[in-house]
Amino acid sequence: xxxxxxxxVLLVFLIAMAIAILRICGMLAMAMLFGLYSLLMAGLxxxxxxxxxxxxxxxxxxxxxxxxxxxxLSLTKSRYEKTTSKFQWxxxxxxxxTGAALIYGIxxxxxxxxxxxxxxxxxANHYIAHGQAETGVPNLVTAVLxxxxxxxxxxxxxxxxxxGIGVMLLLGRTRRHVRxxxxxxx
Amino acid sequence: MKDNIILRIIxxxxxxxxxxxxxxxxxxxxxxxxxxxxxxxxxxxAFILYTLVFxxxxxxxxxxxxxxxxxxxxxxxxxxxxGLAALxxxxxxxxxxxxxxxxxxxxxxxxxxxxxxxxxxxxxVMLLIFFTFANRGRPEGNxxx
Numbered sequence: 001x002x003x004x005x006x007x008x009v010l011l012v013f014l015i016a017m018a019i020a021i022l023r024i025c026g027m028l029a030m031a032m033l034f035g036l037y038s039l040l041m042a043g044l045x046x047x048x049x050x051x052x053x054x055x056x057x058x059x060x061x062x063x064x065x066x067x068x069x070x071x072x073l074s075l076t077k078s079r080y081e082k083t084t085s086k087f088q089w090x091x092x093x094x095x096x097x098t099g100a101a102l103i104y105g106i107x108x109x110x111x112x113x114x115x116x117x118x119x120x121x122x123x124a125n126h127y128i129a130h131g132q133a134e135t136g137v138p139n140l141v142t143a144v145l146x147x148x149x150x151x152x153x154x155x156x157x158x159x160x161x162x163x164g165i166g167v168m169l170l171l172g173r174t175r176r177h178v179r180x181x182x183x184x185x186x
Numbered sequence: 187m188k189d190n191i192i193l194r195i196i197x198x199x200x201x202x203x204x205x206x207x208x209x210x211x212x213x214x215x216x217x218x219x220x221x222x223x224x225x226x227x228x229x230x231x232a233f234i235l236y237t238l239v240f241x242x243x244x245x246x247x248x249x250x251x252x253x254x255x256x257x258x259x260x261x262x263x264x265x266x267x268x269g270l271a272a273l274x275x276x277x278x279x280x281x282x283x284x285x286x287x288x289x290x291x292x293x294x295x296x297x298x299x300x301x302x303x304x305x306x307x308x309x310x311v312m313l314l315i316f317f318t319f320a321n322r323g324r325p326e327g328n329x330x331x
Contacts, residue, residue: 052220052221055227056223056227059224059231063234064231064312064316067316071316134290134293135297137217139221141221142215142220147282147293150296150300154265154269157261157265157303157307160307160311161259161311164315167315167318168314171318
């Protein structure tokens with residue numbers, strides 16, 4: 001019961017936040033609202049018993065990415081979203097049809113937490129039955145991520161590493177160089 | 187924001203706690219929710235908070251970019267190295283059971299090492315991305331201090 005109430009409060013706030021993001025024009029406020037949106041999502045993940053995901057969402061979604069957004073905003077000159085008074089049909093059609101397709105797709109998704117769902121019939125049972133005995137790690141999520149699916153996680157780490165290299169190559173600059181020329185000007 | 191005493195004091199109080207929590211999430215990840223990725227982002231969040239309050243230059247003295255690059259690469263190396271060690275000890279790549287005489291102990295060692303590698307890479311890459319963003323456009327006189 002209490003879970004249901006928390007769920008409903010969080011979802012209502014999510015919708016309110018989404019509408020607020022749509023309505024607001026100031027970029028700064030928008031970035032902050034996106035951060036709040038992520039925080040609410042973290043709350044929802046927590047209610048769904050997924051604290052690992054909630055940690056990540058709270059730290060990355062509402063923390064790091066909001067800060068990156070703010071830093072980006074402070075680099076650009078524009079502070080307000082460009083708005084047109086003309087009503088735009090094409091985006092509306094795309095959004096409505098995508099939404100309809102997603103809602104249609106919901107019918108095929110297994111119920112939340114359904115033990116008979118196909119995804120829970122494959123290897124999950126083995127992990128649950130033998131995970132702790134085989135890895136000696138009580139936290140099943142860690143056992144699956146680090147041991148059973150070590151390859152996937154290695155790939156993820158390499159992806160993050162590559163993302164870092166990409167950002168440094170695209171946006172980074174040799175600061176020592178810049179500073180020296182600054183001193184020359186001064 | 188250096189002059190704002192409330193921000194400075196609160197940040198000074200919070201940062202050690204955030205780092206402590208990150209370390210807990212990292213090294214207690216086998217028993218409680220968490221792991222390398224979560225610990226890495228929480229760890230980097232602490233330093234991002236530090237940067238926001240004390241400025242990029244001070245933060246870069248605490249965690250130099252050069253060191254971050256080394257740590258980011260080391261993390262991937264630790265992960266892949268654990269896999270290679272298992273390969274050398276007679277198992278398959280990333281089969282931690284061969285890392286010790288006892289399969290379960292080997293798994294435990296492997297998982298801790300691998301999570302450490304994840305944490306190192308994630309935390310330093312997050313900080314590197316943040317510093318790279320924050321350093322953009324600074325010569326034009328945009329100071330975040």
